[in-house]
Amino acid sequence: MDTKNNGSKGEEISIYPRDRFFWFGEINKASTVMLREQDIISEELCAEIAKAVEQVIIDGEKPGAKRTFDYFELEQELIAYGGPEITKVHVGRSRVDMVDVTIPRLEQRDAILDSFEQFILMRKALLEFVKSNPNAIVPFYTQGVPAQPTTLGHYLGGYLEAFSRIADRYLELWERLNKSPFGVAAGGTSSFHLDRERLSELLGFDGVICNSFDAAHAAPLDIGIEVSNVVSTVASTVSMFMTDILLQYTYSKPWIIMDEGVYKQGADSVLKEGELTGTSSMMPQKRNPKALTRVRMLASTVKGSSVTFLMQSHNIIHGLVDYKLEIIDSYPYMPLNAVKLSTEMLELLKKAIGIFVFDEERALKEVTSDYTMITELAVELQKEYDVPFRISHHFASEIVTYGKEHQLVPLEIPYSIAQKLYSDTAKTFKFQIEDLPLSEQDFYSILKPETMVRNAAVLGGPQPSEVERMLGIEEEKILTDLGWLENKRSKLKEAEHKLRTEFENYL
Template structure:
């Protein structure tokens, strides 16, 4: 099985930590994906495009053009043979062409430099990876939505400051994460529009005296246009596009980290309400037979950390260098994009293996006092008790219940009435008698009532969750179609380039 070092740069460390069978399963899944093209491939594509262009602009006469076409084609064929040399540096690539076509083969390079070639290579490799990354994001989103649909009425605790705060539904929780990833997807699509512009033909800095048709080169390579200023194209653009792409990747990875850590806290409990299906994403201890270690969480967290680290590495490499240096034109951006894509692959696998214990989740909510906000709301809404007064009473009620080790449902109603009267003394409030019946009071503290009573846009109540879920499903279809359209455009551009190239050789 081939291990993609670009995807798993910290493999030696991880092999020491993660069971081999589990890691092998993840690698097998990655192996099913289409490998990104390498530098040699894209040098060949650029050489084909440049050959067509210099013939069309009459920089090279047709007969010589045929000779160059044959040489460029043969170098590509030779490089595709098993074990063949596939140079990534143009200075090592061009001698292969000259060995076949002679010195005249270098006329194909008219108006180009390694500078604009390298800048173009970066964009060609990055756009391919952005589309792959978005494809993996879409797959993970599909898993989010499936899990959400299965848990529309699953009541779970939600936390602020690490403390149980209010009950929501698990579907509401999951849709919160898809909202964040929607923004990341939008950022990537917007970045793609800026990325998919061609630097080729700008030369080292200021173009050349040859009549280079940069727009034709862009079209032949499937770009949507050109980076107009040649200095920007060859020397500056690689930096800000790299920062943008690695920054979005880091943002997405941080959100993945939030989710992973939230799930991981369940493993601190003897009886978690969320677990990973035992199998490829879990493992046992070498000494403790009770352990069911959540290796899927561990590995995903490490992968997300690699993304954040990769983004920071790129910033450090690009920091304090003069224009034209190679520091920000290396492959760190591609590495980070690959790591991010793998993070979403692993996230989708994790989501498909989660087990939600609905009864245990509700038990967790019922054991605490996270519904007391609704008690204060009900007092104001139904009995005209100011919220701060109701809030003070509810807080005193919580203090009493916890001191006496009682769940909310266990507090005697007579004590509720007494605590209410005592709490009101602080406000000199006239409503000394507790205004709710015992049934109303008990209902106010149920998670089901609190969620059903929610009225706000985007809340956890079922109608809102169903509306948001439907919107996310429609958004997913749009995102899938967008990626498919961009991939089809690149496929068509590659086919058109091949046709134009071989026609020039006839």
């Protein structure tokens, strides 16, 4: 295919879309090469077929030309250049293995790699944001209520680890997605001795789906579900993340917010000022997080497409195309639609993360304004003074009750009150140690969130050394995934170039 320079980085990009017309052309090229190698067509006919196939592709690349998605229309275009003999390119084939199963797989293959690329870049942007202040204290919540203090690196590192798990699903999906169903005709093959493994190689697949019935009828269903499920899982975790950040906009002063300035990628400004945020037509103080709300909307639409395909593919007999590629009144094939929407969602999220601003002071104030570190008070009594669990927790709960009744934050609780509450608790439970064993200095030190974070000593906790270790793992995983993506794209590009070269030998 012709290429052009993109004018900036010296890379070559395709002029024409990799749509179904493009894939018809690639399939016809592969069939032409294989049929001649199998001596199913003569050398002379092969040359005529190659010329017709090439001419139809050239016609489709002219400005304003129709790029048909209908095989019968395409066949008529081939006949117009070479007569009915040209249709021998179709021997042993069916619209089933071309239109219903092979082209969808080729389209999904491209789309999954595009989605995975944006997924990696989004994770990279999030990691860079986290690394700017990994040990800053932030709150986290259970059941929507402030629970304990943690750090920015631990909190967002948790999302990064979840995303890494999803990245593995992309890789596992690829092993099953990049297998060729081509050459099975309608599912029972034919008496023409087509070389399916050669067709697979020419189209850049890693192997074939062996059983021809499976290739034509069962595999499109379960692979479509798996493709949908992978991007649906991405959307679920992204949606949770977006809900977290959007909740910040309900505060008069958030601790994570999008800057209204310009998002930059390298030295090139790729967004106009304020493009990811919006103002109100009536209320001049508002800065609406329109990028984040759109990301969440796209996440919902990805999941909607996935669920739609799950229902479409349910309770139908083999041989129907409901769950394959049939497009009625431009209604999209749902797995492909879900993947493309996921790419848009992830690219927008990447840009939004690129203008995140973190307010460390505000985050710390959010933590210290509530009793999220009170667990550490109970733990310290158990660990250092052998106070039973129930007694230490009851005492800590009494501290919270007193503080909230008197509108005090933890560090404002009088030490004398703490001593009395502990003594009352010990007497209630008939515990022998009736005096609070903590000094005044230790009592207030424990109520500082950084103490709780620093004292964490469990695998996967928020302590700085452990956060640094976990973020290092995520950074390495991102680099590994980028290498995997580059390798797969390189192999596909090499296969496409090889097909073009071998096809041109017959022109």
